[in-house]
Amino acid sequence: MNLEEIIHNLNLKVLTDTRDFSAVPVKSGYCSDLLSCVMTGAAPEGVWVTLMAHSNIIAVAALLDLSAVIITEDAQPDEDTIAKANEKGVTLLSSPKPNFQVVGELWDMGLRAKQD
């Protein structure tokens, strides 16, 4: 699965610089609003679904080499956070739906949690 399909199917808004999202693979999904849990639970080339929109999510996403972060319930990161994301090559996506709904739609598309 690639990021382009996810953006299209879930009708997500791209908050950061656009690039060829069809070339960005997405291999698994993870959902939590606690950063240390994300550090444990999310895998490289995965998407992370979270309600958090503050700048701390960028460092986590960059360290884990995530394909994208989906910020839910229309939470809006500030300009500095978006600038930091662009600088670190992190893709931020936005949805008005809650975590549960977004995860459900990703699961319907066939995306699963990481394999241990």
Place this chain on the structure above:
Amino acid sequence: MTPIQPEISDKRAETITKTEELAYELRIHEVMTKDVHSLSPDIKMEEALEIFQKERFSGAPVEQDGELIGILSIEDLIHALRENHIDALVREYMTTQMTTVRKHDPVVEALKTFARTNYGRLPVLDENGKLAGIITKGDITNGLLKALQRNYQEEELIRYRASHLFEDIVSGRTSLILRYDIRKGDFIHGGNASSNIKRALLRLGASPQVARRCGIAVYEAEMNLIIHTNHGGTLRIEIEPHKITMEAYDDGPGIEDVEEAMRPGFSTATNEVREMGFGAGMGLVNIKRCVDEMRLISSKDRGTNLYMIMYLNDTDENPQTVN
């Protein structure tokens, strides 16, 4: 890190500066066209037109007895055609008011002249005032692109050299030490040190897995310094061919019960910090999971020392670190 607007990323600013630098570094003679077809002033415009068509020129210098006396452009040819005077001599229609540049001047001088005059091409003169070549905007673009490409290859070479650092330097025990001071409560810069460390490790040739694991461990340690200390603390990373030692130390307040602190889910984080996504009580647990060895020494009086060690020589992930 200073907040920056998305349209001027670091990378972009770097490229702009590099191109500008190159425009000052590169000399005109390095990018100009040297093999110039000059015209004699005494041939007919008709003949010049044929040469332009055959050679696909849009302009050419005019020389007499080895001296540059003018320049003939397509516009001059059109001028002659319009006046139905195609059998006139080149000397009658050529442009004699010329702006020239010198071959040893930086390319930026030619750029300035182009901007000022709106000419498509400029004759280039040598030290003796003789024609050395012709420069166009296209020549400059090509020259800059080639120089950028060379620079890129040099950067690749630096990366290659960095990854062989430990092989090139012979000593009883070689190591590279990186230090970062972390301030209490500095959430804005939180994660900067760990991403810098991750990048340094990649540059030194560590595998993405090793770099990522170290990055995660150091991130947790970095955030602990920001959240839980009295005045912040220091991260000290020592890189050796066979292992990476990461230390985080601070001067207090110290951990009361180290065993309890290691329990998954145990947290002393305030509600305010929890609202930012911290305080899961998983930080130390994560560190332990990521590194090969971890030691936590803390006392109420002396603060906390956290040691994290990653061994490199017994994994296949980092072959060039094996001696």
